[in-house]
Amino acid sequence: MALLLGPPAAAQVSSTAVSGRVLDAETEAALPGVTVLVDGSTLGTSTDETGRFRFVLPRPEATLTVSFIGYRTERVAAHAGGDLTVRLAPSTSDLQPVVVTGSRTARARAEAPVALSAITAADLQATRPNLLADALNRAPGVYMADLGNEQHAMSIRQPISYKPFYVYLEDGVPIRPAGLFNHNALIEVNMAAADQIEIVRGPGSSLYGAGAIGGAVNVSTPAPSVAPLGEVALRGGGAGYGRADLEVSGTAGGTGLYAGGYVAGQRGGFREHSDYEKASLSLRADRALGDWQLSATASLHSLTTDTDGSLDSTNFFGNGVTSQQTFTNREVRAGRASLRADRVWSARQRTTATLFGRANRVGQTPHYRLRLNAADPTRASGEVNDNAFQSVGLLAQHEAVFSRARLLVGGIVDLTPAGYVANYIDVRRDPATGVFTGFTATDSLLTDYDVTLTNLAAFAQGEVEPVERLKLVAGVRVDRVGYDLDNHLPSGSFSGAADRSDTFSRVTPRVGAVYAVTPQTGLYANASQGFLPPEAGELYRGVQVPTLRPATFDSYEIGGFVQALGGRLAADASVYRMTGQDEIVSVRQPDGSSQDQNAGATRHEGVELALAIQPASAVTVRLSGTAAQHTYLDFLVDEREGRELRYDGNRMELAPEHVVNAEVAVRPPALRGLRLAAEVQRVGPYWMDPQNTARYDGHTVLNLRAQYAGDRLGGLELWANLLNATDALYATTAAVSFGRKQYTPGLPRSVTVGLGYHFGR
CATH class of the missing domain: 2.40.170.20 (TonB-dependent receptor, beta-barrel domain)
Structure with a gap:
């Protein structure tokens, strides 16, 4: 097992680290979940919720490929001990529908063995929804029933239901505690301040706890x-x-x-x-x-x-x-x-x-x-x-x-x-x-x-x-x-x-x-x-x-x-x-x-x-x-x-x-x-x-x-x-x-x- 895991980073004295931050070129907002890899390899990481990344380079100098769905891929030079600022420009040609947080940490889609979808900031900007249902219903397997005035019921791998089959979160923290579910809980969300909405479909109790049956939003x-x-x-x-x-x-x-x-x-x-x-x-x-x-x-x-x-x-x-x-x-x-x-x-x-x-x-x-x-x-x-x-x-x-x-x-x-x-x-x-x-x-x-x-x-x-x-x-x-x-x-x-x-x-x-x-x-x-x-x-x-x-x-x-x-x-x-x-x-x-x-x-x-x-x-x-x-x-x-x-x-x-x-x-x-x-x-x-x-x-x-x-x-x-x-x-x-x-x-x-x-x- 030790051979499979390999030594932790602290023991890898022959390697050096690079760090940085990835921003939206238009808004200067931090981008979480961006994939940062050493060019031509699978060595790398993803940016955290503040857009920052840090990982060990295999050599003192390398070229990094920085990619994120909805943005143009950039290649940047990096060196040991460097702290980079990378700005990604939005792209209309990169269409992969999902890159989300599926494991309580920002990860690329290819690293998550679950059904995922995301409503991105670009989606919200293009849709200009009056209701969250207008945005969420764009995701596969999701039907959010409009009950009037932002009230709603939900269907994700379940019938249209008022029951507690879902966990609704804001920045990874449940909006309500287990045991006090409200099918209208997304009333208590600020649509204007939604940067991205992520949907994990299917039972997620192993990470999100009791109630994550149909999924987590x-x-x-x-x-x-x-x-x-x-x-x-x-x-x-x-x-x-x-x-x-x-x-x-x-x-x-x-x-x-x-x-x-x-x-x-x-x-x-x-x-x-x-x-x-x-x-x-x-x-x-x-x-x-x-x-x-x-x-x-x-x-x-x-x-x-x-x-x-x-x-x-x-x-x-x-x-x-x-x-x-x-x-x-x-x-x-x-x-x-x-x-x-x-x-x-x-x-x-x-x-x-x-x-x-x-x-x-x-x-x-x-x-x-x-x-x-x-x-x-x-x-x-x-x-x-x-x-x-x-x-x-x-x-x-x-x-x-x-x-x-x-x-x-x-x-x-x-x-x-x-x-x-x-x-x-x-x-x-x-x-x-x-x-x-x-x-x-x-x-x-x-x-x-x-x-x-x-x-x-x-x-x-x-x-x-x-x-x-x-x-x-x-x-x-x-x-x-x-x-x-x-x-x-x-x-x-x-x-x-x-x-x-x-x-x-x-x-x-x-x-x-x-x-x-x-x-x-x-x-x-x-x-x-x-x-x-x-x-x-x-x-x-x-x-x-x-x-x-x-x-x-x-x-x-x-x-x-x-x-x-x-x-x-x-x-x-x-x-x-x-x-x-x-x-x-x-x-x-x-x-x-x-x-x-x-x-x-x-x-x-x-x-x-x-x-x-x-x-x-x-x-x-x-x-x-x-x-x-x-x-x-x-x-x-x-x-x-x-x-x-x-x-x-x-x-x-x-x-x-x-x-x-x-x-x-x-x-x-x-x-x-x-x-x-x-x-x-x-x-x-x-x-x-x-x-x-x-x-x-x-x-x-x-x-x-x-x-x-x-x-x-x-x-x-x-x-x-x-x-x-x-x-x-x-x-x-x-x-x-x-x-x-x-x-x-x-x-x-x-x-x-x-x-x-x-x-x-």
């Missing part, structure tokens, strides 16, 4: 630029939508600073009861302190929104009301802060520690808690609730690189006191239209508890290169998710569980291999396991005695990636099969409520593809898609009164048979800086209920985009997006609820125009 904050630069932008359009963005960045006195944010809102949208206001602000400061590189971040987010919910068939397809809600709402207040310390001990030894804190409060009158009254169609019931938490935690890891191996070890401590209070409300309803017209508050408590969550984990991942270009990867993580319940309500209450402690622990492994034919072409395979303990709300809300069991998932996948034709063709494909045991599902009741229970076994299998080609210098064609099946293998729903109700063999509800996103973009050479694009989003048919009795036929939406940022305008940029150009009637989600079909309407034809000004570029 990491949003990166921009690194401060060296030179001063910034942007201010305004946009507005139909349906009463408006938004203003501001970003500034620079370095002063050795400290890099970044600030960015936006305010957005809607008044008088295409649906009644759909107004909202959103504001987000992100701050970052980077500074070297001795041998340590420090990075401090802070973000604040505020959302106040009406929640218009879904429509029944009569109102969705007819000319009835556009919302059956009149009072439901949601208020979100969220803040996060972190301090990251990074120490490079030698060319091949590095330690990173991140201290973080969170504060979050969500108050709402939720439409999904409304319950019909079977005896009186003019009455219903619901609740007003408030849930809040505060967290403090530490994430630390150490990476050691050997001549033919790499080892990453780390751990996380996350302590979160939380509370949940819900009051019963008496709701009035118009039976002719189905509109919930108002409510009367009561002092009747449905739920009132505090719970302290303690998440402890240790992880390790090792890589070995037994032969050139072949990497074998193995990882393991030990998780302990603990709940300490303090219930303020007596036994027999709606949420009447006695005070108790519950602990869920699991060891989750992962093994994989990747063979890089070239740095841009390779094959990979992996087997991984996912671990999903019950959420606090699933365990204790509306429960007398908690009975839910944790779910486990076993996943196997193979895939490959290729770049050819001089960088004008790139593709990435994967095939996966995942089985779940004791998956927690929500079973709809006739009154519209849902009941959580363990399904015995489920299966999720599919194919994912990303393809990009440049048939001419001015034309780019992009295609991403998935075809999948999600099946109940063993699902006993009810066995009361001596009979069994089973859904064995049924397709899971809200599981599109395919999802495709395709785009053709043209940059006319006669007018430099102009980009014209046509995008098609196709969501295939799916069952609306687990009984497989109601079916949604799917939909196709056409979006057109135009953008101009040519030299003639100086630093100005103009853009216009025509969304749903054919004005198709479609639903972002469709399900059976209240015993009838319910549809969440998608955006009708809508135009957004914007004006931005960039300074310092």
Whole structure:
């Protein structure tokens, strides 16, 4: 084993080191994940999150090849002890769709045996999305369902779901702790300050912990630029939508600073009861302190929104009301802060520690808690609730690189006191239209508890290169998710569980291999396991005695990636099969409520593809898609009164048979800086209920985009997006609820125009 690993860097006295930093030539922003190799060899490294690199040279002088997807490759001379600054210019011809962080450290695509995709800063600039869904849906295997006003549900290797199958991160730190998932968690992300969005598809519990079943989504904050630069932008359009963005960045006195944010809102949208206001602000400061590189971040987010919910068939397809809600709402207040310390001990030894804190409060009158009254169609019931938490935690890891191996070890401590209070409300309803017209508050408590969550984990991942270009990867993580319940309500209450402690622990492994034919072409395979303990709300809300069991998932996948034709063709494909045991599902009741229970076994299998080609210098064609099946293998729903109700063999509800996103973009050479694009989003048919009795036929939406940022305008940029150009009637989600079909309407034809000004570029 010692011969395979080789001596650590400190023992390689005959070698010398080179270091440097890689920047965007236009923005002066640091570039993480850039591949830096000694020319003609595989010796080298990737830049870290601050754009820096350091590794041992085989000789005192060498030529380095510096490459990054989306940028022109540079060759630079290097010498022992040198500290380089390399600036890469953006390229429109380098099309490989993914180079991301797949192992908690910045790595090249050819080194990661997992299914990866990335929405880069260039993608975000070209798309100018009003919603994160407009950007994320460009990635293969991803469908983010727009629920209105930045609210959302997600589908990544799972049906469209509100369940905790995903880990959402910001700069590598989970936005929320395990056990307090919110399907709307990406509300608490600053779109204006998203430098790159990375998606790791499939179970990632061995690195990202409990909940990373469908995958993990990491949003990166921009690194401060060296030179001063910034942007201010305004946009507005139909349906009463408006938004203003501001970003500034620079370095002063050795400290890099970044600030960015936006305010957005809607008044008088295409649906009644759909107004909202959103504001987000992100701050970052980077500074070297001795041998340590420090990075401090802070973000604040505020959302106040009406929640218009879904429509029944009569109102969705007819000319009835556009919302059956009149009072439901949601208020979100969220803040996060972190301090990251990074120490490079030698060319091949590095330690990173991140201290973080969170504060979050969500108050709402939720439409999904409304319950019909079977005896009186003019009455219903619901609740007003408030849930809040505060967290403090530490994430630390150490990476050691050997001549033919790499080892990453780390751990996380996350302590979160939380509370949940819900009051019963008496709701009035118009039976002719189905509109919930108002409510009367009561002092009747449905739920009132505090719970302290303690998440402890240790992880390790090792890589070995037994032969050139072949990497074998193995990882393991030990998780302990603990709940300490303090219930303020007596036994027999709606949420009447006695005070108790519950602990869920699991060891989750992962093994994989990747063979890089070239740095841009390779094959990979992996087997991984996912671990999903019950959420606090699933365990204790509306429960007398908690009975839910944790779910486990076993996943196997193979895939490959290729770049050819001089960088004008790139593709990435994967095939996966995942089985779940004791998956927690929500079973709809006739009154519209849902009941959580363990399904015995489920299966999720599919194919994912990303393809990009440049048939001419001015034309780019992009295609991403998935075809999948999600099946109940063993699902006993009810066995009361001596009979069994089973859904064995049924397709899971809200599981599109395919999802495709395709785009053709043209940059006319006669007018430099102009980009014209046509995008098609196709969501295939799916069952609306687990009984497989109601079916949604799917939909196709056409979006057109135009953008101009040519030299003639100086630093100005103009853009216009025509969304749903054919004005198709479609639903972002469709399900059976209240015993009838319910549809969440998608955006009708809508135009957004914007004006931005960039300074310092």
